[in-house]
Amino acid sequence: MVLFPVLLIAAIALIVIGAAVDGMLYLASVGTLLLIVGVLHLAVRSVLRRRHPAH
Numbered sequence: 001m002v003l004f005p006v007l008l009i010a011a012i013a014l015i016v017i018g019a020a021v022d023g024m025l026y027l028a029s030v031g032t033l034l035l036i037v038g039v040l041h042l043a044v045r046s047v048l049r050r051r052h053p054a055h
Contacts, residue, residue, distance in 0.1 A: 001030070003038075003041065004038055004041060004042050007034055007037065007041070008035070008038050008047075009016030010031075010034055011031045011034040011035035011038060012031070012035075013031070014027045014028065014030055014034060015027075015028050015031035015032060015035070016030030016031075018030070018031055032054075
């Protein structure tokens with residue numbers, strides 16, 4: 001479960017740096033994509049955890 005906080009911190013850092021530094025807007029877009037991937041990862045993980053195997 002360490003992956004989600006790492007993705008979240010990296011995404012926020014990239015968004016802030018991309019927005020603050022002139023000409024680095026691509027970092028903000030990469031950070032946004034990374035944030036989306038992190039949220040999707042968390043959603044898929046929670047859905048898979050709820051599913052119980054049929055016996």
